[in-house]
Amino acid sequence: MSLRRFIAVRVAATVPILFGVSVLTFALVHLTPGDPIDQMVALNPQISAAEEAAIRARYGLDGPVWQQYLTWMGNVLQGDLGTVISVDQPVLPYIMARLPETIALGLFGWAIALLIAIPAGIYAAVNKDTLGDDLSRVFALSGISLPNFWLGLMLILVFALWLDLWPVLAPDKPLLSADMLWYLVLPGVTIGTASSATLMRVMRSSMAEELNKEYVTAARAKGLPERTVVLKHVLRNSLISVTTIAAFLTASIFAGAVVVEQVFAWPGLGRAFVGAIVGREVDLIMAITLFTGVTIILANLLADIMYAVLDPRIRYD
Amino acid sequence: MALLEVEDLTVKFYTEEGVVTAVDGLSFHIERGETFGVVGESGAGKSVTALSVLRLIEEPGRIESGTVRFDGEDLLSMSESDVRDVRGNDIAMIFQDAQTALNPVYTVGEQIAEAVRHHLDYDDTAARKRAIRLLDDVGIPEPAARYDDYPHEFSGGMQQRVVIAMALSCDPDLLIADEPTTALDVTIEAKILDRLEHLAEEYDTAIQLITHDLGVIAEMCDRVMVMYAGRAVEKATVEELYYDPKHPYTVGLMSAIPRIGDEQDRLQTIPGTMPDLVEVPSGCSFHPRCPFAEEVCTRKQPALVDPDTGDAVGLSDRAAACLAYTGDLDSELDYEVEVTGRDAPPSEPQSNSRIHAPDAEQHRADSDPLPADSDPVGSDTDLLDQDDPDEDTGGQQDG
Numbered sequence: 001m002s003l004r005r006f007i008a009v010r011v012a013a014t015v016p017i018l019f020g021v022s023v024l025t026f027a028l029v030h031l032t033p034g035d036p037i038d039q040m041v042a043l044n045p046q047i048s049a050a051e052e053a054a055i056r057a058r059y060g061l062d063g064p065v066w067q068q069y070l071t072w073m074g075n076v077l078q079g080d081l082g083t084v085i086s087v088d089q090p091v092l093p094y095i096m097a098r099l100p101e102t103i104a105l106g107l108f109g110w111a112i113a114l115l116i117a118i119p120a121g122i123y124a125a126v127n128k129d130t131l132g133d134d135l136s137r138v139f140a141l142s143g144i145s146l147p148n149f150w151l152g153l154m155l156i157l158v159f160a161l162w163l164d165l166w167p168v169l170a171p172d173k174p175l176l177s178a179d180m181l182w183y184l185v186l187p188g189v190t191i192g193t194a195s196s197a198t199l200m201r202v203m204r205s206s207m208a209e210e211l212n213k214e215y216v217t218a219a220r221a222k223g224l225p226e227r228t229v230v231l232k233h234v235l236r237n238s239l240i241s242v243t244t245i246a247a248f249l250t251a252s253i254f255a256g257a258v259v260v261e262q263v264f265a266w267p268g269l270g271r272a273f274v275g276a277i278v279g280r281e282v283d284l285i286m287a288i289t290l291f292t293g294v295t296i297i298l299a300n301l302l303a304d305i306m307y308a309v310l311d312p313r314i315r316y317d
Numbered sequence: 318m319a320l321l322e323v324e325d326l327t328v329k330f331y332t333e334e335g336v337v338t339a340v341d342g343l344s345f346h347i348e349r350g351e352t353f354g355v356v357g358e359s360g361a362g363k364s365v366t367a368l369s370v371l372r373l374i375e376e377p378g379r380i381e382s383g384t385v386r387f388d389g390e391d392l393l394s395m396s397e398s399d400v401r402d403v404r405g406n407d408i409a410m411i412f413q414d415a416q417t418a419l420n421p422v423y424t425v426g427e428q429i430a431e432a433v434r435h436h437l438d439y440d441d442t443a444a445r446k447r448a449i450r451l452l453d454d455v456g457i458p459e460p461a462a463r464y465d466d467y468p469h470e471f472s473g474g475m476q477q478r479v480v481i482a483m484a485l486s487c488d489p490d491l492l493i494a495d496e497p498t499t500a501l502d503v504t505i506e507a508k509i510l511d512r513l514e515h516l517a518e519e520y521d522t523a524i525q526l527i528t529h530d531l532g533v534i535a536e537m538c539d540r541v542m543v544m545y546a547g548r549a550v551e552k553a554t555v556e557e558l559y560y561d562p563k564h565p566y567t568v569g570l571m572s573a574i575p576r577i578g579d580e581q582d583r584l585q586t587i588p589g590t591m592p593d594l595v596e597v598p599s600g601c602s603f604h605p606r607c608p609f610a611e612e613v614c615t616r617k618q619p620a621l622v623d624p625d626t627g628d629a630v631g632l633s634d635r636a637a638a639c640l641a642y643t644g645d646l647d648s649e650l651d652y653e654v655e656v657t658g659r660d661a662p663p664s665e666p667q668s669n670s671r672i673h674a675p676d677a678e679q680h681r682a683d684s685d686p687l688p689a690d691s692d693p694v695g696s697d698t699d700l701l702d703q704d705d706p707d708e709d710t711g712g713q714q715d716g
Contacts, residue, residue, distance in 0.1 A: 213417060214418050217368075217412075218412055218420075219420065220404070221371055221405060222409075223402060223403070223406055223436060224401075224435055225435075228431075233420050233423070236423075237421070237422055
């Protein structure tokens with residue numbers, strides 16, 4: 001009951017956050033000059049000034065910015081996210097068509113990050129100051145330092161062009177198929193590397209700290225095997241701080257998707273977002289930004305619920 | 318053969334500040350079923366000794382030499398997995414601070430039951446039943462309901478009981494209790510000690526009781542070892558230690574106990590602090606704080622000897638490590654043990670004997686630790702009579 005209340009409160013708290021995000025994004029978009037109609041007119045010089053004004057009015061792009069914002073907000077509250085002007089298609093189906101691609105990529109990147117980070121972090125903490133720990137440190141430093149667009153290009157160069165293990169472009173197949181899992185590997189690794197490096201360092205330091213606590217000596221004094229001591233007693237305590245960082249990294253996973261989808265020509269939201277910015281598609285930019293905001297808020301909510309599962313001392317009442 | 322025989326144990330810590338010899342050539346033994354006290358100030362090496370017995374010393378610490386024979390087998394030369402079979406099963410440990418010794422994310426019941434499942438091969442239900450019985454044994458009300466509670470849902474005293482239950486879970490032969498009640502308030506301390514004593518008797522468990530509290534020693538122990546700077550300075554039965562302490566450090570500890578009715582304004586203390594173990598003073602490591610120290614004490618390290626004869630002793634004999642007993646000192650140790658209350662029950666001698674040692678204040682008056690060449694005993698005219706300590710004992714025993 002108390003947990004349910006906690007979730008309700010947190011969900012309600014997303015409303016002011018989303019409002020703030022929408023105001024900021026709307027303002028930023030309008031700080032840059034030009035809109036889709038300007039481009040349309042530039043490409044079709046025969047459009048008269050009267051026609052241009054009519055088109056603007058139709059898409060709600062006339063009037064002062066605050067008025068445009070209110071119009072947009074009014075429409076959103078009625079469930080109308082606006083139009084992608086260049087293709088004259090409503091925003092919602094446009095996003096929905098691309099969303100699964102990005103979710104698949106994001107989750108895969110996530111899984112790769114966790115699969116590398118947690119075992120490597122445990123290994124580094126248990127074997128502190130050994131060669132393995134140093135190697136993991138080098139990996140972490142490179143992982144954080146490599147820009148993901150460069151890493152993506154290098155992976156394509158090595159694994160697609162030289163080794164010919166993957167096609168340069170993923171074929172157009174239904175997303176939910178075993179084949180597609182294979183094509184997810186390169187972009188997934190690209191997106192997950194930086195996050196796994198960060199997570200691994202957090203995992204290592206958190207675990208190293210827990211390993212010094214007295215309950216660990218007490219568990220050893222019970223005669224439990226070292227594996228049980230580490231994987232049962234220490235791991236669960238260490239995961240508490242990892243959860244926080246993992247939730248934070250959701251944002252960087254999405255930021256990664258924007259770049260990586262571009263590099264791998266992945267037909268997801270990230271690529272649509274870049275297109276939307278280039279084409280000044282206000283409605284699309286707003287919708288994707290808000291969607292990202294909701295995702296990050298949900299990830300943090302999930303982290304809060306995870307705390308309560310991992311640590312019995314945390315109660316939301 | 319004693320249950321536990323520790324011989325010549327040396328443990329060093331390789332820190333950045335230098336090598337710390339936390340335990341230096343320590344030998345002692347514990348008989349089956351007896352309660353053996355280890356007393357000393359913080360940093361004397363008591364806890365390191367305890368962890369060494371279970372081979373739980375961690376980096377940068379290392380057991381340099383010695384043997385730890387448990388039931389005749391040397392724990393220090395066993396394989397890691399054989400030692401694990403001993404830990405928690407034959408030798409169990411009670412930690413000082415229950416709050417940190419319990420894992421916050423598992424239920425108290427699980428933390429007791431896991432050792433039972435591991436060592437005794439109980440299945441889940443049987444282990445749970447045993448854990449509930451143990452919780453009941455250590456005096457936790459409604460043990461079945463509290464099995465599933467987490468440590469933070471228990472008070473400090475209850476947590477300590479859980480830690481005791483955890484240690485008793487596999488019916489060990491030896492229980493190492495490292496300051497088991499230091500973190501608790503006095504009324505709860507008495508209850509816990511009482512329970513511990515009772516359970517040790519019931520389960521026929523020997524206890525190595527580590528403490529800095531001489532009252533606890535008097536209450537619980539059969540024999541005592543006094544430690545200072547990683548070495549044993551005196552070994553005795555509890556009666557001998559209280560009625561007839563032989564080492565100046567023991568004397569200092571005894572006279573530092575305040576007593577009801579004392580009219581002193583200040584607590585008597587031993588001047589100075591335990592030395593930095595990176596640079597232990599030369600000779601007898603206690604000499605900078607010892608009111609009886611002479612020049613020879615700065616040069617010669619005293620061995621543990623029989624205080625009556627000055628001869629080397631075996632593992633089990635009464636012993637003290639002071640040059641006074643090997644004839645190296647010019648003067649005698651002049652302190653007097655005064656026993657009040659004639660029919661004092663031996664279980665509580667600390668309330669009946671008092672010790673007059675040269676007052677610490679006098680030596681602190683001019684300086685801090687003693688300069689190596691000064692002669693504190695030379696100016697002792699105002700101190701108590703220089704009596705042979707043995708005579709005091711005689712008087713006390715007759716009385």
